[in-house]
Amino acid sequence: MDFPKSTPGVGLVDGRFVDENVTTGQPGSLIPAAWGNSVTTELLNVIRAAGYVPDEQNLNQLLSAIGELNSKAIRDRIASQDEVNDGSETGKLVTPKTQAVAFGRLWKGATELDAGVVKIATPHEVEGGEDTRKVVTPATLVVAVSKHISAIWKGATEAAFGVIKLASQTEVNEGWDTEKAVTSKTLSVKLGNLWQGATAAAFGVIKLASQTEVNEGWDTEKAVTSKTLSVKLGNLWQGATAAAFGVIKLASQTEVNEGWDTEKAVTSKTLSVKLGNLWQGATAAAFGVIKLASQTEVNEGWDTEKAVTSKTLSVKLGNLWQGATEAAFGVVQLASQAETNSGADDSKVVTPRKLRFGVSSSFGSRGHFAFPTWCGGWIINWGLETGIPQATDSVSSVGPTRDVTLSLAYPNQGFGALASMSFSTMGTRAAYAPGAALLSKSTLRLQNNYTGSAGDIFWISIGN
Template sequence: MQKIGDSTNTANAAGEYTEGSPGAGVSPTLIKAGWLNAIQRELVNLVNGAGIPLNPADDLQVFKAVKALAGAAYVQATELLHGVTKIATKEQVAAGTDDSTTVTPKKLAKALADLWRQATESLYGVTKIATEEQVAAGANDSTTVTPKKLAKALADLWRQATESLYGVTKIATEEQVAAGANDSTTVTPKKLAKALADLWQQATEARFGVVRLASQAGVNAGIDDASAVTPKTLRWGFLVSLSPNGYIVFPTWLFGWTLQWGTAVTVPSGSSSTTSFPIAFPNACFKPLLTLNAAANLSSNYSGGVSWAREKLHIFHYSDSGSSATYNYWAVGY
């Protein structure tokens, strides 16, 4: 661009206008056509450069041209294009999704400080590398396991399980389960079910197996040959009292035969007396047998009679001498 001093020698030393000083012999600056034409060309180029055709009736074309050219230069900066940009807000920096704004050092420092925190299951952050001891213990929940330490921890766990040591184990075969000798493999539910099914079979005289307990009615009937008799059902109804007045009661499966014995109360001559059995016969007393409880030599004649029921004896006694007597008895029934 030309200064006024480029077209006339009446400009000052700086090439600028001067009003002159007649007293000092200094002429005022003359405006010549060359300089005015240079200015006009500058303005025409400005308007044309903005893509605006010249219009003598529009005195705002230079303003419009400057505005258009300035607006064209005011573009959003991108990775491929120079331009202008906005300063990002704190929220934009924290979100980390906006790619068209600029982060200031202050906001960057705050964002980094917010991120430099202990990572948790619900919060992004930083973390330390776990030691081998921490990985082996399995209790620390705030450090990070590296592939190397993870591999070592898995290798330490990959060992044969025992009764006192956690580890891995093989699945037992059907043959091993059936043999019952291997103590280092694991039985699956399927193989266990098969082994139990093989064992859960009716026991016979030639084969081990399971057996049902016989009912009391079955024991009494004595027909079932596939169930087991318990001590209780075997003894059912068998009672014994080995005393001077005692009894033996056989089990119901032996028809409940009952034998009782004892000594009756003393009976006066010409009278009768009732004596109770140690226990009542369950169903009936078939026959009692009396014997006189006396010395070997008797000085008088004795006679006795008896009647009976399930629970007692009724004894009649007579003696020539009028003496009383005591009788022993045996009784059988069921």
């Protein structure tokens, strides 16, 4: 478990959650669903491991589950009567009851293999030194020793009998003395001290690791046998990777300096040379040592030779987390098309697409140009119509007409149209002005009133 540091935009400060601070502009941290679910799942795993069904209304389930798991762990560590009797279990505790039962089983003749009751040897038997089933008392021992004192008055060794001193409890515990004898009491204390789990700092009893545990290599409390070690080493006789242990070659100095090889190991010497080469200022083209930029330098943003830390960057970004103005940088929101069209908002920015929305054009003898919607959506249509029949010169006659389809129809309404003859010269008597009128949002009617010839009329119209 950890804080959700990998979640973008979570808003941690120094790796921890913070509240929103309106005065400083510090935004509050988010609590991602994935992180909240992972914390809840971890707690539910403890409750289910204890055999409980999670209950949202029960606020003591986690405490009860921890107590139940601890009790179970203690029960699992107590040896059964059979395990106490055969003495093979080295990692469990013995209760007074199972110990008493085991001692009762010992009430039989003692042998080299089994504990039990014994007889006391006579002085004659002690002196003969051949009986292997009886014990010697101090009195009979003194008699025997006195007869042979001259022969054995020398230090005992592994090869010869002799007199010997008793080791102190400290000497027995430390286990380095090779010339003194251990009594049953000092041995009992020694063994009692060892009846605890072995650690890197103290002797003790220890379990054997399984082959899987040896292969994975994460267990720090179990012992490795020669067999499991052999299998482990056999598995390692392959190239090491980022995911698995194995044998590996040493990188040359050139390979260490270049830094591209991913399959060879670096020695302390090649690393030292590499670091020595790096003891120069870092640049955009080469690695090197570098100074850290101050908060002021990070905020101003002009330094190109110093490094930014996560803290100074966080402060910098925190300063930017405010609305942009004409005088200061900051975050800014995009205006909608409606806000762009109205032109009233002065705190949001317009994208090129919204700025150009509504623009349309077609250039030719009959064409149009539509202005952007934020300019009112105005549309200008134009055209040149040629060969409209000649008008008759009489008071009651009406000039010939032609209906023209606009290049772009007006979505809302057309406001009017203008027309003029498109001749370089015309007779003044016959040069009556042409007519132009909108019949609909998409159709224009032209009328030729020129009596000198067929008419070429240029027209223009406006609408939105």
